[in-house]
Amino acid sequence: MRLARRLRQERADTELSGTQYSALAWTASEGSLTVGRLAELERVTPPSMNRTVNCLVDAGYVLREGSPDDGRKVLLRTTPAGEAVVRETRRRRDAWLAKRFAALTADERETLAKATAILGRLTDQ
Template identity: 40%
Template sequence: MNDHAPDISRTAARAAGDVWVVFTRLRRRINALEEAKGLSSAQASVLMRLDKAGPASASDLASVERVRPQSMARTVAALEEAGLVERHPDPDDGRRQLIELTRTGRERRLDDRRAREAWLARSLQEHGTREQLEAVIAAMELLDAVAQS
């Protein structure tokens, strides 16, 4: 058993530690791919969030990204300057503005996603056997169930 949590098996504790380390490395590598394309990790995160959840106010984005409103204002301004987002009045509250992806922003997100997935697929294919890739698929099913619990 594990010294820190006696009700957790050594196997589960090792799996949790391994997942944490690998996901951290993958996140760093993916962030580096984004930065190589001229986006900071904060900018890439905001684009991803807007792509998934739709338009949001700068204060809402700051809250979910856990940054100060001033930091989010700089991030949004840089994305706006690059033509990736635009602001529109909130139809429910004329005092607020909603930020949303432009057509260019949506295309950029799609291109970036395809590039990340292609990089990962090539890397998996180069480093793994068919059996290992099938094990990764099974492991992702388990991790997805954990993430949704």
């Protein structure tokens, strides 16, 4: 928890909440998504995700667009400003982690690599 909390401090836009940044990052990595699909990915209700998306739209990081396949669907797309926030946040987080990993021994890095695989399986359940 402390590591996750510390990494969250490395956001490029400190006005975004962790939930807002996470939704923005999903949209940036997955491409066009519906609010419902984004809610599934984040494991929250669609009304809750809609409030999050409203904040991202107001900030200029996400656009709502009609689906070319189904006029009833609304798709979310990341704007260039949103993409820039995600890229810069990832750069900052990578730099923060790289500095700390460099101070570890080879054995410690190997232990972390093994633990990462185990933690990944736990989160996918």
